[in-house]
Amino acid sequence: MMQYIPFNIPFVAAALLVGVALFIFLFKRNLIKIVMGVAILSSGVNLFLIALGYRAGGVAPIYTATPEGVMVLPVPQALTLTNIVITVSVIALMLTMVMYIYRHMGDIDAKKSRLLKG
Amino acid sequence: MEYLTVHSPILIVAIPLLAAFIIPLLSRLGSKVRDTFNVSLLGFVTFLVAILAIDIYANGARIYTLGASVPELARPEGYMVPVRIMFQVDGISIFMGLTITVVALAALVYSLQFVKNETGQDRFYSLFMLLYVGMIGLVFTGDMFNLFVFLEILSIAGAGLASYRVNLADAVEGGFKYIVISAVSALLVLFAIGILYGQYNLLSIAALANTMQFNTLDMIALAMLAIAFVMKLAGVPLHMWAPDTYAVAPAGITPMIYMSSAASMYALYRVTFTLYGGQFDTMPIGWVVIILGVLSMFIGVMMAIYQTDIKRLMAYHAISQSGYMLLGVGVGLAVLTDPVALANYGRDAMNGGIFHIINNALYKGMLFLTAEAIFFRIGTRDLNKMGGLAHNMKWTTIFFIIGALAISGIPPFNGFASKLLIYESVFRFNPLLSIIAMFVSLVTLASFTKVFYSAFTGPEMPAYREVREVPKSMIIGMGIMVACIIFFSIFPGLVVDTIVAPATDALIDQASYINGVMGAAP
């Protein structure tokens, strides 16, 4: 089954996720959607990192009772775990700020809820 | 003392990190215990930075490998590349470390009185220590992924502190813009790190610089890294978040967020000079940095003179002065591969740009603190409503005059010394850039005259008759910076020879950075 999926599918998927996230940032005005855009960008970058470490036909990088074959690279998996943790705290902070903006301004449209311009 | 010097890179990062988690516990014992703990801890870290600086200026760059049997052991036995997390402190890293520590100490002493009436003070100091850790970690690190992690730490702590006063609507908006900008920039940096890792299977900066071939994927990675860092340091045309965020942050935090931008500038130089420089022609990326610098200078100051909110005006000036630094070091970057031009004016341009970093941190930080001192006593930042404050706030007025003359490049202050270096050397590169820089300096003086007239001179307003001078800890915080400004003004030669010239050498000399890691004997 695995040989029918071209090898580049994860990279294409990561590029699509980054593209969708960029589209959300550039054109959507709702602040909650912008926060979702950051989450999707982070997912795209995480997928890109994991896909970099894959070796065809590889096994998990664990040294106990290892089957035969090459191992996938463990370093990108460590980078991705760190990035997931950082993204969780960033999203939590952003959502708290959106909540306060709604409490003060009553509106979470990026154009209507701004006070600072010029 | 030998133990402290050898382990100082990790102690400087670890001690404030531990303090950030102890402060909420210690606050249960009362506010005086917490204040004393904060100031003495930061004083001890300043001492550690000082002894590390003395060691580096005497002996050269120092590396610290986490997890090795001896801290100077860069590569494990049998390995050809460094694989462990490493701190590598060379001339430019310790220069930024000294700048950040002085500004953090002044900002902390200033904040002791400023946040006295707010709630949640233990979280304020905790985040302050985390912000300091993020900045110091960013400038000391020796591999790319730690760069990303410390960049995110300082973004999150900075955004949390910028929106500290959640009862004001514009504070939360400024903090929200800052965290979105920082999150997107940091994710683009991680994407570029992923591209570099996928090609070379290396994360350490020295090892990557050794094996870098400049193919198309590397160019895409360089563009993403450079522009993400330019967005974090608020260079035009990516600067529009900076006035919003700098204006609403509480006092003492605005200089720290401004130092985060300076740390991002350090990261830009580290990527362009050390990771990519040396063997490849740096003229295109150098010209990109120069054009961004000139745009920042010009548009920053023309927008600044138009504002009527005192902190927004000063934030636009911070953007404009960052343009000077980008111009000076960009000229050095553009002529990096041309030894004649480098010896003729490139080195002086870089000396001017790097000297301007510490000068600007001192006087810009102090100007932000005086603006917040006015806000502390009056409650508004609008210049239309102020007037005649020099009758009552004499110390603030004197500090403001010193800061305004220094930022405009009036002799004998330190701003004049660094701007003179930049004017003279950039003139030999391209005369038009130098003329634009002089015009910008003129308009800077004009806009600070506007602020001085509106806020300080004039008749004494009846509404402000009971305004007194700010409390003593705030004056001491500003006084630390003024003392440094006066010292740098009277001894510019000493400062340039001791602190700035090793930083320039560390940036230009990529080979010694690589040899510090790859050639280190086990």
Next chain:
Amino acid sequence: MSVLMYGYAVWSPIVWLVALLVLAAIALYVRSRGQKRYKKGTAQTDVFLSGIQVPPAEQRHIPAHNIYWGFFEALKGFYSTMMRPHTGIINDYMLWLVAIIALTVLILVLTS
């Protein structure tokens, strides 16, 4: 130690300060030869605005958005062009980011 020497010239703040003190001494000497006889507290030290009645302090002080009026009036076109991109909307900030990254990639790829 206090002299900054670079490739073409010398900047010495001590020499500048000494020159400033000498000139200030000359200026103070010239000023001291002036008229000293005036009476404080009488009409000789009051504010004089060409004979009109002096308005109270809030109306005398020029507000900040009126200072440099001539400069802003002359550069009105420039400022209206500059204010248009400076919206407060965060989507526009991202647009600039994507545009500048694309431009930089083009510059780097085309000049190598």
